[in-house]
Amino acid sequence: MERLAGRIMLLSGWRRALLAMLAGAVATLALAPFNIPAVGFLSFPVLVWLIDGASGEPGRSALRRAFPAFRIGWCFGFGYFVGGLWWLGSALLVDGPEFAWALPLAVVGLPAVLAIYHGLGCLLARLAWSGGPWRLLALAAGLSAAEVARGTLFTGFPWNEIGVMAVPVPLLMQVLALVGLHAMTLLAIFVFSLPALVVGRRRGRGTVVVLGLVLVAAQVGYGAWRLAAPPLPPVDGVALRIVQPNVLQGQKWDPAEAERIFSRLLELTDAAAPADAPAAPRRLVIWPESAFPFILTDRPDAVGALAQTLRPGDTLLAGATRVEEAEGELPRFYNAIYAIGEDGVVEDAADKIHLVPFGEYLPYQALLESWGFSQVAKLPGGFSAGARRRVIDVDGSPGFLPVICYEAIFQDELVPLPDGERPGFILNVTNDAWYGRTPGPYQHQRQAMLTAVALGLPLVRAANTGISVVTDAQGRPQAGLALGEGGTVDAALPGAGDETPFARFGNVPFAVLWGVAALASLAAARRRSRDTA
Incomplete structure (x- = not known):
């Protein structure tokens, strides 16, 4: 395993890019209808090792040295979104050849744009990369922040957020009632990355592994406890x-x-x-x-x-x-x-x-229509959004x-x-x-x-x-x-069940967990910098 990890870290050029894309594509097997979350324990360690080997030239700014991690994250995201969203092209073929010209935009172009978020997440993680076990928290904080941005900016498109990989059945879904999907994304990235710790520095490894196992046990235990409660009676009448x-x-x-x-x-x-x-x-x-x-x-x-x-x-x-x-x-x-x-x-x-851009309305309609674009919905002006x-x-x-x-x-x-x-x-x-x-x-x-x-x-x-x-x-x-x-x-x-903590507090638990992960990874990176000075 150490030899394999070492070879992955030393990859460069197109080999590094291809492996990152394959790792992202394999991760989509955790999504419906395949529902194989175990693939996360393959994809994310590969991503960690690729980032381990991604460092810019010494003497440059921290941002320039971290930029190779952006390329790796983009390649991983591109594989993930092509593998998870290729079916979007089907919608463009319903009306025959009219929208067939846009097929590459849906199947390749959209994943290329969405992958920018994963690239930025890995870049952010690399800025707080310690090289030790706590670097997994840096990756979790960076990618989960990127996923929040993906679901929010430019109308948002949070389809197949990474946390979905970890909740394929009701037993594992119940934790969402506590913390919501964003927090599940942060925790899932951390846990899926744990196999990366079979190689590398040993200091703190045991603590990180135990923390990961505790999180898995808590997810399963809470799910079992919640499902063991007597079913709620149906609504009368x-x-x-x-x-x-x-x-x-x-x-x-x-x-x-x-x-x-x-x-x-x-x-x-x-x-x-x-x-x-x-x-x-x-x-x-x-x-x-x-x-x-x-x-x-x-x-x-x-x-x-x-x-x-x-x-x-x-x-x-x-x-x-x-x-x-x-x-x-x-x-x-x-x-x-x-x-x-x-x-x-x-x-x-x-x-x-929340309308579907290009499907139900055309962003910047006057400009794009002058260039020959139109929305898929056959309505003058497209749909209007509710108030x-x-x-x-x-x-x-x-x-x-x-x-x-x-x-x-x-x-x-x-x-x-x-x-x-x-x-x-x-x-x-x-x-x-x-x-x-x-x-x-x-x-x-x-x-x-x-x-x-x-x-x-x-x-x-x-x-x-x-x-x-x-x-x-x-x-x-x-x-x-x-x-x-x-x-x-x-x-x-x-x-209906009782109001859940997530329904009451929204993403407050995620904000707390993200802050803890970010501070812990920054502290580990600072210790490493001090030790190597």
Whole structure:
């Protein structure tokens, strides 16, 4: 092992870059649908040894000497994001060749940009690199800070944050209720890097290894303790029906398919429930994101069809395109969730707040349109963002927190909860048909589950082509439909858990842990500098 580590440290040029990329790509096997977190114990030690061997020429400034670590971090991140996000290119092929020209931008260009964050994280770590066991804390502090920046700057894109690698099952997810995903990222990087300590300086090694083992035991122990508690009873008097129509994206906005799609939604809504389905006076019927293949308010006949299909006590919660029109102005379109009563009338609506750049709107629209760019959404001006997030109340049912599509991955934006009001569940409607049978829908579902666990709330998720699921407040699936299936999910509404520490304090635990890691790594680096002076 020492010989292998030594050879890795001495690599240079394209060999060093290639190994860093491969290490990042291998790390993606820890993500859904593969769920092999053990690969982290391979990838991150390699990253540590590569940074060990990355030092600039003596006599230059500390920043210049640390810059080789940026190149290693960028290569690692590039491999990680290509391996984890290659499926994004599927969305560009839905409409045929129109957006095929942008395929390299999605599959290679976006990972190249996102990898800058990992490069900066490794550069920051190298500035506090001690060469001893405590350098693992420097890497954890540097990369976790970079991940926070990635999820925040330029609208943010925290997809597949490193901490997701360490929480593939409910037993390991429960720690998120305590500290949130950012803190899990810091701790995961530290623990995954521990095998790097089989070589190198021995001073402090035992303390660092014991600390890592304690963290793993605490994660498993807390998860086991939380899951051992008696399950919360379901909400009395409320039943769920999730409709998964399994409409292919190429058909979704085809006018010739609109009536067939709408009829399919009504048919599934009205279908007889299985014998073991829960019965209740109040039924919440959930349709996925953008379920209506037309503007509902333009179709009185569709409102009438809904009124004929919905049963007494039903409320339909459906993804829809909402339009606001003002005289002399272009209409404004919103990606929304409608709450529709049994009479087919819209009673409330919630608009998507965090839109997908280039997918739902075009940043710097006037400039980019002059260069020939356009957003994927076929709407004049794209979608507009909603004004504020709020809990939506439904008579006879707990209120819900509306989360549309990838809003579910932005944990930071959901705490504190709107107006301090605690909902009964998270409603996530989405359309992952853009990505076909790729890892994308599995990754999306996993990250939505992690957010629900962090907040201590059940997740009710309706996806056009899957994966639709109902989970309890601890992330345990209660019912669902697999990717690519059509049908319904009939389930009781799980009860909400108590407010979690993360829901109350947000990222305060992460800030404390990050401060401790940064100070400890800086102190170790200073000791090393003093010892070698």
